[in-house]
Amino acid sequence: MEWPDDVLTLEEAARLQKDLRKQVVLEDRLPNTLHAVAGLDISHSRFSSRVFAIAVLLDYPSMQVLEEAWTEGEAQFPYISGFLAFRESPFVREALNKLSRRPDLLFVDGQGIAHPRGCGIASQVCVLEDLPGIGCAKSVLYGKHGEVGPEAGDRSPLRGKWDDEIRTLGYAVRTKPRAKPMILSPGHRVSPETSVRLVLDCTRGYRLPEPTRQAHEAANRIRREQESQTAGQMSLGLE
DNA sequence: GCGACAG
């Protein structure tokens, strides 16, 4: 697959990840009382590199949706495992910055520090935005974990290298009975343990925590709205 | 060299 080489080479991207990783804070540095949290997600088109990014602001702890903001554009980077942030973060950050106010905590789709170079998309976004945040992934990218109990809330540590030693980078967590565990890891300014507590705190009976679930639904909805609108304009000879 | 491999 090809992409504009005027953006970043993989070597430069990997270097940037290693630099950002040094700025990741794994201690809890977030407000004592949360007021609003945000979920970030992206929706792609079938055979197009068009991406739609959305940021949903939710009240804490009611998880009621307060606001949605979105943006769209052409992806400037292909999907390469380990480099997801270079494809999606520009859009996700733009959507985030369209919200009328700054959330107290971010829920990002993908890994936080559970990444080959310790800097998944959640860490990259949170460090660059200087906001506390958690990486909520649907599968493992880096690290190993044992069996997870069947009850909601059951967890198993995700272990992997960090500064040349094996440590707990995050947790595989059963957010819903019989559903595949979510893979959680700190993005920035939250510990692995607090990440689990906050995600369970923001989960409402579904596998995905509410901020992520709402962002995912909104992203799909908005992409379909925009695609059908674009199709209508084309049939009228516009665009 | 052989697997693993976020969205």
Place this chain on the structure above:
DNA sequence: ATCTTGTCGC
């Protein structure tokens, strides 16, 4: 991520 309905299992 996206394409997609019903259907098998807890």
